[in-house]
Amino acid sequence: MSWVTPHAPRPDELSSCIQCGLCLPSCPTFRLTGLETASPRGRLTAMSAVAAGSPVDGRFEEIMGACLQCRACEVVCPSFVPFGRAMEGARAEIAAQTSGIDRRLRRLVTARLLRSRMAVRLGTLAASIAQATRLTRLAPPRIRGNVAGLRPLKGRPPSIVGRTRTAEGEKRGVAALVAGCVMDAWFGDVHTATVELLAAAGWEVVSPRGQTCCGALAAHDGWADDTRKMASVNMAAFRDVDLVVVNSAGCGAHMKEYDHWVDGGEQLASRVADVNEVVAEAIADGRLPRLSTDGGLVAVQDPCHLRHVQRITDQPRTILAAAGLTAVEIDPNGLCCGAAGIYSLLKPEMSRRLGSSKAEQVEATGASLVASANPGCEIQLRTYLSQLGHEARVAHPVELYWEALQRAERRAAVR
Ligand code: SF4
Numbered sequence: 043m044s045w046v047t048p049h050a051p052r053p054d055e056l057s058s059c060i061q062c063g064l065c066l067p068s069c070p071t072f073r074l075t076g077l078e079t080a081s082p083r084g085r086l087t088a089m090s091a092v093a094a095g096s097p098v099d100g101r102f103e104e105i106m107g108a109c110l111q112c113r114a115c116e117v118v119c120p121s122f123v124p125f126g127r128a129m130e131g132a133r134a135e136i137a138a139q140t141s142g143i144d145r146r147l148r149r150l151v152t153a154r155l156l157r158s159r160m161a162v163r164l165g166t167l168a169a170s171i172a173q174a175t176r177l178t179r180l181a182p183p184r185i186r187g188n189v190a191g192l193r194p195l196k197g198r199p200p201s202i203v204g205r206t207r208t209a210e211g212e213k214r215g216v217a218a219l220v221a222g223c224v225m226d227a228w229f230g231d232v233h234t235a236t237v238e239l240l241a242a243a244g245w246e247v248v249s250p251r252g253q254t255c256c257g258a259l260a261a262h263d264g265w266a267d268d269t270r271k272m273a274s275v276n277m278a279a280f281r282d283v284d285l286v287v288v289n290s291a292g293c294g295a296h297m298k299e300y301d302h303w304v305d306g307g308e309q310l311a312s313r314v315a316d317v318n319e320v321v322a323e324a325i326a327d328g329r330l331p332r333l334s335t336d337g338g339l340v341a342v343q344d345p346c347h348l349r350h351v352q353r354i355t356d357q358p359r360t361i362l363a364a365a366g367l368t369a370v371e372i373d374p375n376g377l378c379c380g381a382a383g384i385y386s387l388l389k390p391e392m393s394r395r396l397g398s399s400k401a402e403q404v405e406a407t408g409a410s411l412v413a414s415a416n417p418g419c420e421i422q423l424r425t426y427l428s429q430l431g432h433e434a435r436v437a438h439p440v441e442l443y444w445e446a447l448q449r450a451e452r453r454a455a456v457r
């Protein structure tokens with residue numbers, strides 16, 4: 043049996059690969075294993091085999107499942123193979139053609155629970171209690187590792203949803219902040235910094251009640267119908283705003299590709315911007331200030347979905363420089379940190395090797411501050427830095443900039 047869904051890798055996507063192999067050195071799983079089947083080219087060959095009639099079986103699932111969906115291969119491909127789209131199609135086929143308790147559990151988490159604000163809040167309450175009582179030590183090792191990388195959680199965190207912040211100065215328009223699933227419950231300080239910076243840059247900021255999870259994790263795991271539903275809900279929720287701002291790189295990358303999932307999805311996708319883009323632009327045209335203080339070194343980690351998918355690299359560095367920080371590079375190759383959504387739970391050994399390597403690169407810089415614009419990467423970095431005994435703080439670039447501005451204001455007030 044070949045493909046059975048409309049999402050399957052398309053013939054033009056597969057035939058665009060000219061088998062040159064230029065993507066191989068950029069692929070983290072190929073670099074670690076040396077296996078052709080763990081390379082972009084090998085994965086595309088496996089998809090072509092299924093398109094020609096081979097079954098979607100356990101071997102195919104293994105080859106596709108080992109991919110991080112980091113899309114480093116797309117950046118270097120001379121033939122512009124849309125690897126991320128093809129891989130999402132292959133995952134949709136696996137979800138449609140295979141079954142089992144683990145699949146149902148994955149769908150429950152990525153496609154059902156994450157889009158329920160109530161479920162995320164209940165999970166956050168339980169996790170905060172486990173953190174406070176150190177019950178996390180009793181969790182299975184696979185989960186314990188990830189929990190160690192969480193920020194300290196509040197049992198009942200405030201939500202950004204339904205709030206409005208008026209613009210300061212001349213109003214540029216209305217910007218909606220995407221609350222996200224775990225961003226709203228676990229990364230409230232990033233939301234606060236985002237809202238305040240957008241308002242200072244002239245945007246009225248809202249976060250509509252009708253929104254839901256962006257659907258990135260569901261899409262990466264193959265739950266196409268759920269992904270489409272989430273995209274449709276968000277298209278309605280964000281219909282009337284000028285700009286849709288996202289402060290999680292993975293969510294922004296997915297929302298910029300809503301046209302893959304819903305007819306007319308480009309109407310929302312074209313208004314989506316990562317917060318790094320919006321804030322860096324405001325700094326460049328003088329609506330937000332540049333500080334000249336010496337804030338020390340900050341190691342910059344480029345999340346794959348910011349660097350490879352959204353092609354955003356300069357903007358976080360502009361923001362960190364405006365915060366008075368000196369950016370140091372940790373990895374010129376931009377290899378994935380191994381977080382990759384739920385990959386760290388599904389492929390813990392590969393994830394561990396990549397996470398450890400990234401933490402060692404950070405440690406080598408000597409910086410005690412790390413900037414990362416994606417929640418999964420932040421958790422992964424904190425997890426493996428703590429295993430090295432390196433107590434670096436990991437935070438979002440806009441959070442570091444907002445904190446620096448507040449410090450500067452306090453200093454100016456006491457003069
Ligand atoms: S998406 Fe990343 S892990 Fe997957 S084939 Fe491309 S480079 Fe390799």
Ligand code: SF4
Binds near residue numbers: 059086121
């Ligand atoms: S670089 Fe592009 S065309 Fe070349 S093997 Fe990789 S995916 Fe195929």
